[in-house]
Amino acid sequence: MKKLYGIGTGPGDKELLTLKAVKVIKEASVIFAPNNKGKNIALDTVEEYLGDKKVVLIDFPMGKVERIDYIKAAEIIYKEIPQGEYGAFLTIGDPMIYSTFIYVMEELEKTNMEVEIISGIPSFVAAAARAKQPLTVKGDSFLLCDDFKEELLDSVDSICILKTFKNKEEVLNALKNKNFDYKYIKRCTWNDEKILTDKEEIIKDSDYISLILGKKK
Template sequence: MSKLGTLYGIGVGPGGEELLTLKAIRTIEKCDVIIAPSAMNGGVSIAYETCKNFIKENQEVVISHFPMGKPDKEKKVFDAFKTIEKYLKDGKDVAFLTIGDAFVYSTYIYLLKYIKEQDYKTETIPGITSFCASATVADKILVIGDEPLLIVPGCRIDCIKDEKYVVIMKFYNQEENVLNYLDEKGFDYVCVQRAYREGEKILNTREEILNNKDYMSLIIAHRDSEF
């Protein structure tokens, strides 16, 4: 039997070529096939756009549609797995691009599960998380001293207990509920959209956040902090 390919899961950061690591670039350059997700069918892939200057003409590129949180997501992930498996069986190394970090709320994690069940060789490469990138854009720290840092999706905002440093992610269409909770609990906050990408915005007030809803948003919130 011929040699099987390896799947490389690559965190490409928040978007913006400058936040790619050398390891991400070198891995992309050595793969035969590049697979990049797009949130919309036929839409642009942020992950592909981030890396396209390092992809050569002889590399095969597949843009794979992964609907975010839609009911057919599981089927789409399985379809992507079957596509990738075909290349791996052919002995081709595959780079799967994922925005942010590969092991933080990524579709890649679901995909990796199928790949590992079949015992293919895999390697995952970390990326700059959206919250680290957004913190530098807003010039607001994430956490200091002996304090915990809680990263929490909007629908689980009530998981905040006595933490002083919190990041809220994935709260599209739940903005009002999230902001009510933060206001009530005495948090200061800033909302960052599309850090390091076209359309980057820093929203400092409740009103600004409610008037500029965008799926690609996160909130950094502090209370009782000297920073």
């Protein structure tokens, strides 16, 4: 039997890793993470626990990833984990939120690989804390999205938009039209974290590691 843990490494601050994530990473035979030009943010977060462990960075084409790419990733993972041992696949934030891991897991579940998930602190939860902006109070509804449309604001009191690089100006205009306050949080919990509220400054920024929190006034 082989086993893969999907591990959430949280927003980036090493102290926000869970004890369980650290334990499993230390004991895993091999560590997997998506390859981003030879690097990976989740891997950087757990660097001090890797020792001389085998690390396999898996290629996923930028932009248009197809099912065949997840099948190939699952094959690599299956091959690399020795019989009777386990591996750990790292994702930023939580593995169950907009992650590559979800699609790889779906392919691995068709094999006899056992899969277990270890939650991490999601980016938007950490951002709410850093910005001191509650996500919800009694009676509120909250929406998380990575594909924003103005109509989404009609039925919620609070929203978080991930992958903000796509259409920031449209998002900010819509939030203003629908009477929402907003905060842009970039590199949340990192040393160079920034929290912006000025529209022009937000639009100028183009960091992938950023999100927008909106709250109805």
